[in-house]
Amino acid sequence: MGLLTEGSPLSWEETKNLSDHVRTHGITQFINLYKRLRDRQGDILKWGDEVEYIVVKFDHESKTAKVSLRAQEILTELNQKELANPKGVKSLWRPEYGAYMIEGTPGQPYGGLLAHFNIVEANMRYRREEVSQLLQPGEAILSLTSFPRLGCPNFTDPPTKPTPDKGATRSLFFPDEAIFPGHPRFKTLSRNIRERRGEKVAINLPIYKDINTAIPVDDSHLYSKAALPDHVYMDAMGFGMGCCCLQLTFQACNIQEARTLYDQLTPLCPIMLALTAASPLHRGFITDADCRWNVISCSVDCRTEEERGLKPLEENKFVINKSRYDSIDSYLSEHGEKYNDVPLVYDQAVYDKLKANDIDHLLAQHIAHLFIRDSVSLFSEKVEQDDEHDTDHFENIQSTNWQTMRFKPPPPNSTIGWRVEFRPCEAQITDFENAAIVCFVVLLTRVILSYQLNFIIPISKVDENMQSAQKRGACLNGKFWFRKDITTTVSPPEANECCKKGFVSCCDVYEPMTINQIINGKEGEFPGLIPLINSYLSGMDVDADTHCTIQQYLKFIQQRASGEILTTASWLRKFVTTHSDYKQDSKVTELINYDLLNTIYRIQKSEVSCPELLGHSVTSKTKESIPAALFKDVCP
Amino acid sequence: MAFKLNESAKNVIINTGNILSLNDITKKPGQNPTEELVEALNITIKDFQNGGNLQSHVEQPLVITRRHDDLSNKMAEHEIGDLKIGLKVFIGSDNEQYLIEALEKAFTSLNINSVHNVIIAYHEKQNEGQNDIIGKIKNIWKTLESYARDKKIFQIGLSDIEENAFRSIYDWADVKPSIIQINLATCCVVPPTLQAFCKDNEVQLLTHSDPNEILPESSIESVFGIQLKLKWALRFLVHIKCRGVLTTKGYLVSLSNV
Numbered sequence: 001m002g003l004l005t006e007g008s009p010l011s012w013e014e015t016k017n018l019s020d021h022v023r024t025h026g027i028t029q030f031i032n033l034y035k036r037l038r039d040r041q042g043d044i045l046k047w048g049d050e051v052e053y054i055v056v057k058f059d060h061e062s063k064t065a066k067v068s069l070r071a072q073e074i075l076t077e078l079n080q081k082e083l084a085n086p087k088g089v090k091s092l093w094r095p096e097y098g099a100y101m102i103e104g105t106p107g108q109p110y111g112g113l114l115a116h117f118n119i120v121e122a123n124m125r126y127r128r129e130e131v132s133q134l135l136q137p138g139e140a141i142l143s144l145t146s147f148p149r150l151g152c153p154n155f156t157d158p159p160t161k162p163t164p165d166k167g168a169t170r171s172l173f174f175p176d177e178a179i180f181p182g183h184p185r186f187k188t189l190s191r192n193i194r195e196r197r198g199e200k201v202a203i204n205l206p207i208y209k210d211i212n213t214a215i216p217v218d219d220s221h222l223y224s225k226a227a228l229p230d231h232v233y234m235d236a237m238g239f240g241m242g243c244c245c246l247q248l249t250f251q252a253c254n255i256q257e258a259r260t261l262y263d264q265l266t267p268l269c270p271i272m273l274a275l276t277a278a279s280p281l282h283r284g285f286i287t288d289a290d291c292r293w294n295v296i297s298c299s300v301d302c303r304t305e306e307e308r309g310l311k312p313l314e315e316n317k318f319v320i321n322k323s324r325y326d327s328i329d330s331y332l333s334e335h336g337e338k339y340n341d342v343p344l345v346y347d348q349a350v351y352d353k354l355k356a357n358d359i360d361h362l363l364a365q366h367i368a369h370l371f372i373r374d375s376v377s378l379f380s381e382k383v384e385q386d387d388e389h390d391t392d393h394f395e396n397i398q399s400t401n402w403q404t405m406r407f408k409p410p411p412p413n414s415t416i417g418w419r420v421e422f423r424p425c426e427a428q429i430t431d432f433e434n435a436a437i438v439c440f441v442v443l444l445t446r447v448i449l450s451y452q453l454n455f456i457i458p459i460s461k462v463d464e465n466m467q468s469a470q471k472r473g474a475c476l477n478g479k480f481w482f483r484k485d486i487t488t489t490v491s492p493p494e495a496n497e498c499c500k501k502g503f504v505s506c507c508d509v510y511e512p513m514t515i516n517q518i519i520n521g522k523e524g525e526f527p528g529l530i531p532l533i534n535s536y537l538s539g540m541d542v543d544a545d546t547h548c549t550i551q552q553y554l555k556f557i558q559q560r561a562s563g564e565i566l567t568t569a570s571w572l573r574k575f576v577t578t579h580s581d582y583k584q585d586s587k588v589t590e591l592i593n594y595d596l597l598n599t600i601y602r603i604q605k606s607e608v609s610c611p612e613l614l615g616h617s618v619t620s621k622t623k624e625s626i627p628a629a630l631f632k633d634v635c636p
Numbered sequence: 637m638a639f640k641l642n643e644s645a646k647n648v649i650i651n652t653g654n655i656l657s658l659n660d661i662t663k664k665p666g667q668n669p670t671e672e673l674v675e676a677l678n679i680t681i682k683d684f685q686n687g688g689n690l691q692s693h694v695e696q697p698l699v700i701t702r703r704h705d706d707l708s709n710k711m712a713e714h715e716i717g718d719l720k721i722g723l724k725v726f727i728g729s730d731n732e733q734y735l736i737e738a739l740e741k742a743f744t745s746l747n748i749n750s751v752h753n754v755i756i757a758y759h760e761k762q763n764e765g766q767n768d769i770i771g772k773i774k775n776i777w778k779t780l781e782s783y784a785r786d787k788k789i790f791q792i793g794l795s796d797i798e799e800n801a802f803r804s805i806y807d808w809a810d811v812k813p814s815i816i817q818i819n820l821a822t823c824c825v826v827p828p829t830l831q832a833f834c835k836d837n838e839v840q841l842l843t844h845s846d847p848n849e850i851l852p853e854s855s856i857e858s859v860f861g862i863q864l865k866l867k868w869a870l871r872f873l874v875h876i877k878c879r880g881v882l883t884t885k886g887y888l889v890s891l892s893n894v
């Protein structure tokens with residue numbers, strides 16, 4: 001997301017009345033941009049990461065840790081540097097949903113040299129340091145996916161009170177003051193989603209049942225019929241969109257490659273979600289889930305009862321099986337077409353219009369499917385647009401379909417090409433971990449393209465995997481549908497045993513695998529993603545420092561996958577359940593929360609080591625810039 | 637199944653073509669380069685025997701290729717200017733003809749006039765003595781320099797060479813080495829002096845994961861059933877510039893029946 005333009009948000013009634021206007025013009029805008037840019041070729045690899053952070057306020061006297069609602073103040077200072085020197089800054093900062101959150105990205109995208117992998121972590125460190133200089137005594141920034149006591153009494157600094165019967169959110173737990181106040185988009189989204197749905201959002205995460213856990217877990221069910229007694233109930237967009245994620249965007253050389261990467265990375269989304277699992281703690285409780293995904297999905301679920309299939313359709317057009325925040329519903333490349341086994345909901349007229357404008361079936365149904373949603377945030381200044389050149393209405397719908405992957409057309413009037421965004425990963429505690437995850441995923445895209453690998457399985461199986469990925473301990477114990485034979489090139493028949501057994505292609509087999517088998521391989525059966533990356537690297541010109549760094553990242557990921565070290569989620573659980581203040585009652589008390597966040601802060605600062613989380617080798621050779629000898633090479 | 641070399645062929649060159657398209661190799665990413673090369677040779681020979689022509693002239697080396705190789709298609713998918721082509725020559729003799737044969741064979745096989753870089757891995761068999769390695773590398777280097785002067789090679793470099801030997805060749809050379817390759821196992825413990833030297837002279841310090849001997853006698857015997865002399869082995873790597881994509885990888889191996 002770029003710097004947000006300010007404006008005057010329309011009410012939900014006004015927005016609703018303009019739904020068809022936004023959709024019609026959005027589709028026209030997409031058709032126009034597609035005509036302009038479909039043949040764009042030859043873009044080089046550029047990519048970047050996005051890390052979200054929480055600003056935490058410690059009180060070491062009373063031993064409490066709260067979210068600090070100062071993101072806007074901090075951002076104003078950070079953005080001033082960017083405005084003064086837009087091309088020269090080493091980092092870019094953007095608001096996020098929470099008034100306690102900020103999002104940081106590198107100032108310039110990384111490029112197609114392997115040496116770029118060696119500057120990722122240094123840039124992440126720089127960003128953290130840059131923000132740290134603007135913090136007040138007691139404040140810290142943490143890249144922690146979920147703040148453990150979000151929505152508990154007095155979880156903010158300064159203190160605020162929820163307002164269940166007025167305001168944008170109307171939550172029992174989450175006050176409007178905890179929503180980023182610097183731009184109207186965030187409160188507007190919260191209000192419109194609630195109003196569109198016809199009631200507050202409802203999130204129920206199963207409680208982790210310990211020996212003294214009380215059921216019902218609290219008295220939420222007395223105030224809300226949506227609350228399930230043996231679940232942690234949450235009722236605000238902030239519980240989901242107030243979580244931190246780790247995202248990646250890469251530029252493809254053309255639209256075809258973007259489609260390939262979109263499809264090939266789709267089956268990897270649940271795998272990466274399980275591997276990066278980091279959010280078992282919500283609203284002061286230990287839950288039985290390890291990841292944030294379903295929380296965010298429910299937190300922005302704007303579907304009405306009719307759309308959720310609870311009532312017959314009268315007002316609405318479609319029954320829709322997923323929230324607008326969920327895993328993708330269809331593949332985009334030819335390879336993927338036959339694996340689109342879930343019927344796609346879309347407006348036939350929109351699809352026909354796209355087809356009539358020479359957009360192929362796969363892309364047309366993808367766009368038409370995105371456009372079953374209403375706009376949930378519209379500004380009066382943006383209603384009337386020039387469909388030849390603007391793309392705001394298209395982006396309005398596109399950017400509020402928050403899916404595991406995002407297929408991104410080039411922005412108008414820019415040098416940027418077709419891009420793909422990878423969105424499932426949870427934020428890790430340290431820069432080392434986040435850099436490792438980011439480099440791993442980008443390396444994987446290079447391996448996919450170099451060896452022309454195929455990871456595609458039926459989209460229904462990816463959906464199943466998304467649910468498996470979030471279960472407690474999934475990284476270690478879960479099984480995931482994964483493709484057995486990931487090679488595609490047709491070898492001479494006699495050299496390819498698999499494909500010659502008959503008419504039905506036996507190469508299409510997928511089977512349940514563990515994360516360890518997928519990442520590290522299974523002797524004689526599956527090569528493993530890390531061995532493939534290493535094989536790829538042996539054919540690349542990699543400088544010694546970069547290769548040393550990458551080796552440490554890959555080793556760390558191998559250990560997470562094999563269970564030699566804990567996932568962030570398992571480590572958080574272990575910390576809480578072995579804390580002296582823990583009463584086996586699934587509760588994260590103020591004191592446990594304080595000690596936990598303080599420990600996280602010290603681990604991140606390398607003041608304490610934590611080999612059970614990070615392994616033994618966590619000092620990479622990361623550096624600020626790329627050596628001159630490597631630049632002499634070829635890339636701009 | 638051992639390969640039977642025609643009595644009349646004194647020399648044989650095997651071109652594995654693009655091995656990235658060989659699924660059986662892709663599926664075994666844990667193989668070291670020797671294992672990978674042996675498997676690629678076996679696949680190539682098997683494919684060749686199943687339909688290739690074994691006739692050859694005494695003067696010309698027998699060239700063994702795969703019928704289903706997609707090397708030329710792969711090369712044709714991109715503009716030559718978008719590709720970065722690198723060669724690594726594994727050689728154990730300073731016989732100038734060996735290196736020239738290796739480079740020329742690579743140019744014709746890939747259908748190109750120039751490459752981005754050539755790296756030499758010079759390794760003599762133990763029993764042939766270790767005398768004057770630097771002198772022998774210098775002999776080889778002179779051949780490389782002439783290719784570089786003719787703009788057929790853009791960058792030249794050396795693999796697995798002692799720091800002092802590298803410095804002395806650097807000081808002596810007319811066309812300076814711009815790459816030094818070290819074993820991946822040592823990439824986290826590069827001597828600071830070497831690091832500083834590379835930085836000061838803008839030499840690229842790159843990694844490799846090749847064993848000292850890419851194709852040992854025992855491997856040759858397992859592939860061919862008889863002992864042949866390895867004249868040189870060459871690996872070609874074709875990258876798409878600025879995209880981090882490896883598009884083609886393969887080996888050329890030259891053996892003689894003496």
